[in-house]
Amino acid sequence: MLKKLSAFFSKEYAILSVYVLASIGIALQHYRGGPDKYNNFVIFRSSVLHLLHHQNLHLEYPDEYFDLFLYHPSFCILFSPFAFLPVSVSIVLWAIACSLAVFYAIKCLPVSYKSKCFLWWFILVELTTSLHSQQTNPLIAALGLFTFTFLEKQKPKWAALFPILAFCIKGYGLIFAAMFIFYPKKGQYILYSLIWLLVLTILPFPITGTGHFVQVYQDWFDILLADHKNNFGFSVMGLFKVWNPNLTDADVTRIQLAGLLLLATTWTLNLIKNTFADESRRMLLLAYLFLWVILFNHASESPTYVIAVTGAALFYIVNRDFVKPWPTVLIVLVLFFSMLAPTDVYPPSWRNEFFKPYLIKVIPCLLVWAVVQFELLFIYEKQPALSSTQY
Template identity: 35%
Template sequence: MQQIIRLFFQPRTLLILFLFLGVLASVQAVLLGLKTFVPDGELYTNYNNYVIFRQSFFHLLEQKDLYILYPKEHWDLYKYSPTFALFFGFFAYLPDVLGLSLWNVLNAFLLFSGVMALPKFSDKQKALILLVVVLELMTSLQNTQSNAMMAGLLIWAFAALERRHYLAATFFIMATVYIKIFGLVAMAMFLFYPRKERLALYSIIWAVVMLVLPLVVVDWNQLSFLYQSWLRMLQDDHSASYGFSVMGWLYTWFGISANKLVVLGTGVLLFCLPLLRIRLYADFKFRILTLCSTLIWVIIFNHKAESATFVIAMSGIAIWFFAQEKLSLENQVLLVLAVVFTSLSPTDLFPRFIRKGILEPYVVKAVPCILIWAKIIWEMLFSKPTLKEVNLD
């Protein structure tokens, strides 16, 4: 039995598991056939998000507006950058089952490899982190979204910064910005490292390169129009919902219809407060807590957060938990709450009437993440992290 357990904790075994899940989720989505999003509505595939991404590439080539509805092709809007639409050309011409499988495998691999790249973590710690996030990974893969990629890129950015690979680190962060703009928050980690002018220069270079990259298929006027349309869409989208977020929690639990910008500004302030402890910048534990705070913050303060986005937050929670030198009872309870109510709440473990009647309406999925983020901020503000390397063996 111990040999089987040791085998399961081997990086190669976990890599095979993650890649297999990518293929499994893709084949499952194709085999499920068509569905509607509204009663008596148009029929769409069960991998609708992938279709949105794929069609964005063709819309880009055809000089169309990326940010309007195309109800004959897919449900919902495309919400990413023109650069991401161009990137999807790597998948767009492939048969759906192959392109979708490669897309999901890429997402799974980036998350796996990001965790494996974390410095000062043992293989056992990394394996435990990956096992905690695997349920949320599957949810994201089944929705054919980019969230595992986002989590992987943000973790890779931290790992590269720790190794002073600044060109790579800034690329990873800018790539997240051109997927989902909230990746900008990760630039706060630049404060911890020397050569900040180099970090700033590389960031600007990558930002400009990614900004103009679509010029290989569109002219400047069309690209300018697309960025303006993207901005308008994001502004309109801002008022659409509360999502599984702090805003949703305040509204559904307490009836507080808070201004989203006020809540977001409060979140930014709380996120930045620990960064005033400049003397702790040299402490690895403090830096890893900042990574965890970032991964959770970008979800719980995102008014559009949905179930499939929480692989990002759970990655931060898992890293936070297994980076601890002493596993306190309260933190163990918080992790159990996160696994049960964040990762397992969308599953059949909970009867449908509970999921639809309580868990979803009251955004229960977000609550453990909010509590853990608050705990992380507390630890960063009032605890003195240690430089001692954690060893769970």
């Protein structure tokens, strides 16, 4: 019986069905709770109307929603297909779109089917957490995976599109473009990146016209600067803030600069030593980016961890064939203390008095990042092939 169930839930159509049904269930749950339960979705819908009416996208509109719109102006255009349908329909379609993006990004990865099944099921828990917030984090994770896949296929024109798309949703999504340095056709990649950036940047122009176009981007730039103040997030900086309540904005900047220096050092050493010849090493570099961009992001929240957890899962499939048990230990810690921490698996008192105030969710992903950092700086042995297909 168990073998039959395992075989059934290893089938692609069964996993896809779970993704779609989970998306529908979560979307309807929040829709029934009223606008306060899908506030982020209201923000996205309203931003499209604000752009049409030449209003500042990034002001407070307390009569419509709480919080601020922090996204790129072009996101309004990308989201517009969901803005003019009835809320009950569009919120379901939005949740399904986010889930399908992750599902097909994993499906396209150049790894074995066994690894894809692991990724699909492992990430699902964190994906549902993100879907509850109606945010764009699953899309950012999917675009990072698509970047890797198309770089592996040596299709720089399309590989260049995905980090730019991610940037035009949330600025930090551009980080995945850093992978291009380990692949051939670098000139083509840079050229197409500039072309895609130009195309996506001018998306709002038909609506804004000449007069309002520059102002839209000035407003966006201003809100990005303001968003950095007094914000520590579910991040390395947030952990330091827990340990030292006197941490300042200047300290946040210093920690982020140290993280940036580590990233630059890691990329430079791997490039100089030419360690990226095998696919597993390149995927480990990708896992590093998925973890780094959340751990050193002052705006990280619990729902953004669908990105970091994806990095942890990539780390695991690269390392799980080694005899040492530490990859399994780390991934179990991620499951129980990062992914399940905000869920009803634990009593509310644990969640509200321990997991959340002490940012326990951050710690397992930080441990994985530290191990990946060590591997990329000090271990250069060839790792097991991820699949029989090499791009």
